[in-house]
Amino acid sequence: MLELNALFDIQNDVVPWLLECRLTPLNENGESTSLSETELQVINVEKNGSVLYTWKGKKGTTCIGIYDPHNKQNKLLYIFDREVSLISCSVNMERTLLVARCLTLLIEIHPVNNTKVLKAVDSHVRVQFLYPASDMKPFPESHLLVVSEDSCIEHIHISVVVEEGYRVMVQNPDRLPKDIVAEDFLWAQWDTQGQRLFYIVEKERNAVLMCIQFYPDRNHEMLLSFPLGFSLTATRLRLVNFGYNHFQEEEESSESLNLQVFTNHTGTMSVCYSHPVQNEQEFTYSVIFLHHGWRKTFTVSLEASECARISEPTFINIGYYIAVYMPGYFLHLINAQHPNLACHSLFLSGKDAKVKPWNHHRYILSLSDSLLDCQLGKMYEADLDPLLLMLFMRGSKLDCHQFAALHCAVLYLQSNSETEMQIIHWLCGLSVSGSFDLILEFILGTLYRKAISETNTMDKLLPYSSLLNWDGEIPGVTYGTENISQPVFREKIRNLKGFWEELNRNVESMKNLESLHNPRYNNSSLRVIKTKLFSEMNVEDQRAIKHFRNILENAKKILSKVDTRCSEQQVVPLFQEEDCQQMVLIGLMVEKLKEHLLKYLHRVGKKMIDLIANNYVVNLLECIRQIVDKIWKKYGLNTHILCLSSREKVQSAEFVVFHMMSRVLEAAERLCLPLPPGYHTIHIILGVRCLPLHTLLHYIDHGVLHPTELFVTRLFKELDHSETSERFKFSIVTRIPESVGQKIYHLWDHPVSSSCIARNYVETLLRKLCTQQKSKDFFIREQTQFESEFLPLTYLARILTEMEDQALNPFEEQENVDAKFVEEVALKQTLILLGLENN
Template identity: 50%
Template sequence: MTLLAVSFRQYTEEERVTQLLQSVSKYLTLLIEIHPINNVRVLKAVDSCVRVQFLYPVECRNTSPESHLLLVSEDKYIEQFDIHVVAEEEHRVVIQNLGQLPRVRVADDLIWAQWDMTEQRLFYIVPKESRSTLKCIQFYPDENFNSTLESQLDISVSDKQIRFVNFGYNDCKDQDVASKSLNLQVFTSKAGGLCVCCSLASDIRGEITYSIYFLHKGFSKTFTVSLERPETPQLKEVAFLNLDYYVAAYLPGQFLHLLNIQHPDLLCYSLFLTGEDARIDMLPSCSIQSPLVSTVLDCCMGRMYAVSISDSALLKFLQSSERDSERLAALHCALLCVRSTTDLETKIIWWISENLSTCHSFDPIQEFIIASLYCKMCPETNNLDKLLPYTSLLDWTGVIPGVACATDIISLPVLEIQNSKGFWEKLDSNLESVKYAEPQLHYHNNVLRREWRILSEETEERRATAYLRNIFENAKKVLSHLDAWDSEERLVPLFQEEDYQQQLLMGLMVAQLKDHLMRHLQYVGKKKIDQIVLDYVANLLNLVHRIMKEVWKMYQLHSCIFCFDERGSEAEFRVFHIMSRILEAANGMCMPLPPGFHTLHLGLGVRCLPLHTLLHYIDNGVLHLTETCVRKLLKDLDDNEKNEKLKFSIVTRLPEALGLKARQFWDHPVNANFLARKYVKLLFEKLGNRQCSRPVPERHPVPVEFLPLNYLTNVLAEIENQGVHPYEKQDHINVRFVEEAALKHTMMLLGLRYS
């Protein structure tokens, strides 16, 4: 590039007195050939301020036969100059036809304009009575430009002076001009977000009002902030910063408000900071702008700064916050905006483990799992962020102290281009989502929960259907996708066991999430959707295991604690409590748990809880009886009086199928007595209203005559002879077994020896 365009003021304030009578234009705009001729062309010599901006539609373009220059005037118009250059001898490049530069009018009657230098977009506002129209022009590498967007804004700017944003230096000393011009800025995000940020004049001392128009969502939010220090601040104008996933409203020395662009509906996802927390390092309390994403320009000193959200500051704020809204906002900001590292995730898990009882309006385990999954999965596929859940909260009715918020529905912008790519394609997708009821697009677990409950009650015969076989095939695929748990991760003694209920839930989640994505992402293809769903459920299980692994390290537990010969430690009790909260979070979201979770949870419960509490937890579904844990419990504990009571209490609560296997684990009269009673009960239930009409068969005499027992066994034998056999596959359970079990238990209770 050998061209330079410059616009400047011709004289200083001190020279104004001596030049009042001279007919000299205040502003001069020049086009200069830097090398080799230093030819100068006057583009404008006017009283009004003029800004110039070269177009750079192609990055790293070294040579070009044509350059394009925007000229933006305070007279409310924008022109484009087309400057043709030619190469001469000795590699010189000069302007062709300097006296006749082609020009075209780009925009008229504007009151505000902003240049997006990265994406080569021109935003401008045309006032129309009480409402204004925001327009956008996109410049392309092929040297063409198109009007791309038009949006109606409920902003009155008829009495405002024109303001230029990102068109070079603004004189921050001219506070009178700044106060009369429109403080407004447009921000875009990579995900197709389009926000208009505008500060409004407030008649009340000590209050600041500003509005954010989330054009890609179809609503706006107007915030009124009561300043902590109501004395007149050094700056009365709110500065807006573009942080891609967030926009920030910043008033130095007063507050920093981070607003979530992707999920602006609930205020608890926006972070409102005051005092020392609201300080941006290295920035003085002066006028600033955000010309680029994550960039701040100090207008007074002329310095440019890169701005990012500090993960260490977020973690510190998370740990020190006393309000649920602040904790939730910091948690989401860390996971979704900072794109958390393994180290940050570990620190968040430790914080969650220590603060499970301090969060009242949300479950931190649920939010950590859902937000982490959302962050991991959504970058892989376009529009996936509109289909996967990002929070466990359906609504939030809390308030942010010192901040009043009003929400208004606004008209959606109209896109004037078709078959667009990049940002415009994503914005169009966001607008379509709003038109077709976006809340219904996000995956919900209502149907999953209902289906799981129905299938959990199916009989063995119905479990063999093709539908259920497919469900369990889904579960096997998920388990095969789990991360390999190496020796370090095996610190948590999770048993690789089959858990019918959890595998059923895994398979159902895969099936229903796949159906949900297929309805909205057909263009992605079935194979890709299958992979997304399997990765999602596998990552979910890995996150639960990750939490447990960090908790195990936190409390310095060992992998060999799964035994029952001694009571649990205080650390084990704390881990048991955390596992109970994980289970509660899983039940609330209807999500599966890793294989062996319930076995480990029950094992810790046996070690840590008194018997009556343990049984209460089992009866209320907090602890789930698993074959692995029951078998180990019955085998490892000896049969003293205390252990017999524990074992019998467990055996009596076993499901029928597992109860039949328990006799193999525990050969004891108490267990035999339970099975005998169960057998008798089932005999009479199956008998129903039948009458005993057959004669009593001859039976082998029993060693002890006990007339009530003899009568009972005769009745049972008659029922058996009528073809009633509850345990047809269990040949060892019959009337003879009932008789012997009753005698053994009776003799044991009487303290007599049975032979």
């Protein structure tokens, strides 16, 4: 699932240039010869991606060259007049100074070759120039880190001057200022991109991680000191990302600490380390998420493998995930952004746990943001293979694997229409018996990805998953979570930008979680508010009317944005009718989301919050429309199927689409999410075509299908007056909301319609009666000896008789209603209620 994309290949990017320039040893015919892997080696990678390499040149010389990945050009930097074994090498950004470890020589490389011994020690010293910001002017002073195996890191300041207009010389080479930045450590890592030095010292039998930040315009500053919670058992110094020493032992797991720190621009800092091997049946490693204040420890059961013995795992930073890879055994993708639930991470073993083209015999070094194959001289960028990820997702049988793969595809692969189409196709074929609502996860993940792409400040305030907890099992893996004390940064960090600002914000957010409720927005709280608001829709209270009007205005703004954003031709005719309830829910969600964001984003401003909330709901409606539209396109449906009069021509694809729309509806209602206006109409029309009558009515009674005004209107207009159609109409009409019934009953020439008209007529008269009784202008006559003793009916008949000439009939243009008709209807319904009516 993880693949290595080549960034640099020394055989393809360097060897042709060497042969063309005749910089390799010559054969008997005077022709340049190829170099073996041991004669041409990568020795360092600088911040700007430039690759330093060395090779054996003509007549026993040793050469140093550099490859620029931006213009894909090579350049010869320096030639030793003898064969030397280079352990470490670095060049400053201006390429005026080169430092190499053979006897720790500082070499001026342009235009005159001069050498200066900085520190003559017989040890594997590493050297690394600091790089200022890429947008700065050439720095008059270069800064060099010298790391020696006596556990000391020196910071050397090298000033240069230009003589004769072009000659660059070192100023005062005999008195170069230097200071010690770290000592007495057993592990150190250079963060090339961030220009940060991490190292570990032991204090009171506890390993403490220190971090020094180097700046382009001033010296350096200690920003972080964090106890890791374990004591050091390593006896040998380990250096990470300080180039590659081809003369050191590759296997040193038993003597040095296998630990690596990964950072991300989003403000995540993860410390990964492996535990000493206790037996050959299992392996344990831990990941400390400093930005969350958690340590997660994973114990992996090792299955039989082709590998001769257990090796160290390699930790790889791929941004959203940290890959833990032990070739031949397992590949784990640990979610660094959301590490709280194990089901958000991928745990692979067997044939799925492979990284192409990596094999378990090859030694690959993990750098800050790339990998180096030290044997073949290749540099790679690790990335997820979308095709393999989708194959794994479709072939997985475990819920946790499906969930993690979906989460990875939606959030990590970013916006990819082809991937989204494949995910929707996969969701269509899934059963509904799983532990997760994957459609809801797809919707929330898509909204989260779009929101944080606009502004990172939303990553702690918007939901990325519907899961609050999960305690399931991962086959072959046991894990535990431990709370740790979060790092305390210096006050000065609050004035910094970039990574440290984001990390500090993440830490502060986690502290707020401990003292306050979960700040992530939860739309399910709208359920009670929505019900209350629906009940107030016909209330004549001025405050309720104003509130309702504001909500509808919010909804109209959202729908207008959806219309302007829509560029592709849509198959499904959504957003083509007025759906009052959905508009209320849309406006209400905008209102409540704004209120939620105002609690936590005080500095952003109201206009920005309005924009974020509006865009979030717009993206929600677009996401649902996109799901439905792609389903219709997948199964070749069009609007011609939305015909109620031809149910006998139902296609099998319609059943699939209907059930998929039902699952989308279920996902939306689970969190009370609004649906695009017109969704319920299209859904129930498909239901009419696909389902037998008793199943259709069952779906309506249980709230799966919602009879809308447009649907019932089409029902009356498109169906004929046959006995079957009339029975079908009657079954639907008896289940429609009263608010819908009052608008469409006049379209149906049927006793049920007349009954509704009579009920509305009586309601109008009785309301008039109440008004007259309050003004004492109305009286009821006494009962005569000829009237029935059935008091309710008699009372109603007397009222109607007295009021018939006094009250205006609002239905007179639609129906000819008189008191006798209303009396008959009332008697009929009374007998039905008393169970006295014959079938």
